[in-house]
Amino acid sequence: MTHLRINPSILAADFVNLEAELQRIASADAVHVDVMDNHFVPNLTLGLPIVQRIQQVSPLPLDVHLMIEDADRWAPQYAEAGAASVTFHAEAAAAPVKLARELRDAGAKAGMALRPATPMEPYLDMLGELDMLLVMTVEPGFGGQSFLDLTLPKIRRAADAIRGAALPLVIQVDGGITEETILRAADAGATVFVAGSSVYGADDAAAAITALRSAAGQDA
Numbered sequence: 031m032t033h034l035r036i037n038p039s040i041l042a043a044d045f046v047n048l049e050a051e052l053q054r055i056a057s058a059d060a061v062h063v064d065v066m067d068n069h070f071v072p073n074l075t076l077g078l079p080i081v082q083r084i085q086q087v088s089p090l091p092l093d094v095h096l097m098i099e100d101a102d103r104w105a106p107q108y109a110e111a112g113a114a115s116v117t118f119h120a121e122a123a124a125a126p127v128k129l130a131r132e133l134r135d136a137g138a139k140a141g142m143a144l145r146p147a148t149p150m151e152p153y154l155d156m157l158g159e160l161d162m163l164l165v166m167t168v169e170p171g172f173g174g175q176s177f178l179d180l181t182l183p184k185i186r187r188a189a190d191a192i193r194g195a196a197l198p199l200v201i202q203v204d205g206g207i208t209e210e211t212i213l214r215a216a217d218a219g220a221t222v223f224v225a226g227s228s229v230y231g232a233d234d235a236a237a238a239i240t241a242l243r244s245a246a247g248q249d250a
């Protein structure tokens with residue numbers, strides 16, 4: 031069975047105690063780092079210097095999600111900082127194929143994200159340039175929102191296209207992932223799950239990660 035990956039989002043963590051918050055999720059697969067610029071989304075989080083510092087202390091690889099304008103300019107710097115994967119938004123990249131190649135050349139997995147209302151079909155021919163397609167399951171910008179079931183058909187269409195072309199890329203989903211919603215996303219074809227509130231909002235983050243794995247149908 032495919033290994034399902036749980037990547038907790040530090041958007042829901044205590045930013046004043048980030049190092050300890052990273053240790054709380056050491057049983058996860060990667061730490062999801064939400065970079066927001068208050069332009070592409072109406073929220074502001076952290077940028078390159080803090081990501082570089084997280085990279086130094088994190089027990090887990092970094093899965094960086096850039097919710098920023100001018101992704102072409104900034105994304106390669108996150109790859110050079112050592113992030114395992116860097117995901118830019120299709121809506122924010124002028125030259126997504128060139129950018130995906132630059133990320134890979136810098137040693138990172140290349141991810142591309144789609145807002146809930148952005149179709150995947152215009153990007154079908156470039157799926158081979160990507161290691162990960164992130165289907166946003168809420169509008170990007172804030173944690174704690176409800177999972178949008180309207181994104182499930184897009185996940186299914188992407189999974190069909192990936193299977194049909196025998197491509198190695200994975201589908202990540204982000205937003206509203208809980209014990210109640212994760213199986214729907216997994217059944218549609220997602221294998222990487224970003225979870226903020228449902229992990230960091232729990233008293234026992236490790237138990238919450240195990241519960242998500244098991245709700246998605248993965249044995250402990």
Ligand SMILES: O=C(CO)[C@@H](O)[C@H](O)COP(=O)(O)O
Nearest residue numbers: 041170171173174206226227
């Ligand atoms: O990128 C985002 C929001 O834009 C996410 O990573 C959220 O941080 C997920 O939080 P929850 O919906 O799991 O609380």
